[in-house]
Amino acid sequence: MNLVISGKNLDITEGLRSAIEEKIAKLERYFNDSTEVHVTLSTEKNRQKIEITIPMKGSIIRAEEVSSDMYVSIDLVEEVIERQLRKYKNKLIDKAQNAAHLNQEFIDEDMEDEEEINIIRSKKFAMKPMDPEEACVQMELLGHNFFVFRNSETDEVNVVYKRKGNTYGLIEPEY
Numbered sequence: 001m002n003l004v005i006s007g008k009n010l011d012i013t014e015g016l017r018s019a020i021e022e023k024i025a026k027l028e029r030y031f032n033d034s035t036e037v038h039v040t041l042s043t044e045k046n047r048q049k050i051e052i053t054i055p056m057k058g059s060i061i062r063a064e065e066v067s068s069d070m071y072v073s074i075d076l077v078e079e080v081i082e083r084q085l086r087k088y089k090n091k092l093i094d095k096a097q098n099a100a101h102l103n104q105e106f107i108d109e110d111m112e113d114e115e116e117i118n119i120i121r122s123k124k125f126a127m128k129p130m131d132p133e134e135a136c137v138q139m140e141l142l143g144h145n146f147f148v149f150r151n152s153e154t155d156e157v158n159v160v161y162k163r164k165g166n167t168y169g170l171i172e173p174e175y
Contacts, residue, residue: 001031008042023078050077135160136168
């Protein structure tokens with residue numbers, strides 16, 4: 001497992017680096033040697049944030065934690081990643097391309113408390129072409145935090161979503 005540590009508005013001290021390496025080392029048993037783990041630390045006022053991103057072929061495992069102490073954030077994010085891996089282990093393995101990034105011992109491990117994903121509602125709707133701004137207005141009118149639409153500029157299916165601080169995000173496909 002290759003660890004890539006970076007900081008935004010923050011210098012990575014030797015203490016932080018060793019705390020990250022110690023915590024993330026617990027995840028080594030899940031991955032093989034070629035798996036890259038990206039760790040980004042950032043600070044804003046009293047908010048200490050850590051983001052971990054693990055790109056795998058076909059999917060991304062990602063977690064972020066925020067607290068007033070960076071060492072607490074590091075402890076919390078490791079638990080989140082481990083929980084995600086355990087929860088989605090069988091889903092990841094079902095896709096053969098993803099199994100290459102996982103350690104064989106983890107794949108062979110039995111799972112007792114696996115949660116099943118149940119889709120309880122399905123919806124179909126017509127997608128009229130609109131620009132992202134119009135989609136944001138439509139999303140607000142419906143009272144949702146995301147909205148799927150056909151972009152009139154690119155003729156692609158896009159998603160707008162509500163972010164913290166009353167801002168919006170746009171997801172566009174990349175081929």
